[in-house]
Amino acid sequence: MGTVIAVVNQKGGVGKTTTTANLGAGLSSLGKKVLLIDLDAQANLSAHFGVLTDEDDKSRSIYEVLRYGAKMSDVIKEVTANIDIAPASLLLSAADLELGGVIGRESLLREALQEVVDNYDFILIDCPPSLGLLSLNGLVASNKVLIPVQSEFLALHGVRQLLDTIDRVRSAYNQRLVVGGVLICLHDSRRRLSRSVAETVRDYFSDLVFNTVVRTNVALAEAPARGCSIFDYDNRSTGSEDYASLAQEVIERG
Ligand SMILES: Nc1ncnc2c1ncn2[C@@H]1O[C@H](COP(=O)(O)OP(=O)(O)OP(=O)(O)O)[C@@H](O)[C@H]1O
């Protein structure tokens, strides 16, 4: 059975989508079969790989899986030989309201994943910047949480609330859920602020912090416009180096 990793932080713009896309690509280049799930109505991950769904097509995104019980296998698209994606649609923005009264609403994704979980080594879930029902579905469906934090002022803002949410999910729905790691993103080692934030994050989370630090690298911001991962966009960039190292670390951590 594949390892399911939710990439979560309710803080916006910290590197969740960039990490989901490029960790996925890094794992695939190490021979792993990867499924990426876009749980964010912004659909940035889907856009990153050039897979955007038509709002009117009722059978093509993760929205139809959650809302109408469409089969996961019917919405999954192939990105490369080793990477598949379940795309998002803008309709997901209404999911919190629409699914609010549904019984078992927290477990819809977990249920849907049963069908395909054995087909992959890793399933990475890109969550939206909130702790609403979509992120909750991501957490309930996962074995591990990967928390990207931005190397900026207020990096740990909201982290207590996130850890409390993870604890609640563990006790109410999903005992196997663990924090798989905290990833420092958008790091600029020349800036004193970046260095001091990284230190604070390591003091707070100690061993949970990945040794890999993702440096700020413009190629990481450019790759999505080309519809490809950092490895296909610029294999010699620091972004490539960092996400290759993260993929290795994720595999070593088991
Ligand atoms: N290491 C990096 N170097 C340079 N730019 C980066 C890096 N990581 C992310 N970015 C850029 O920063 C912006 C935010 O990153 P990203 O979309 O991955 O964050 P997010 O946490 O998914 O945001 P949201 O909360 O809106 O979903 C994007 O424009 C992305 O291209």
Ligand SMILES: [Mg+2]
């Ligand atoms: Mg995102």
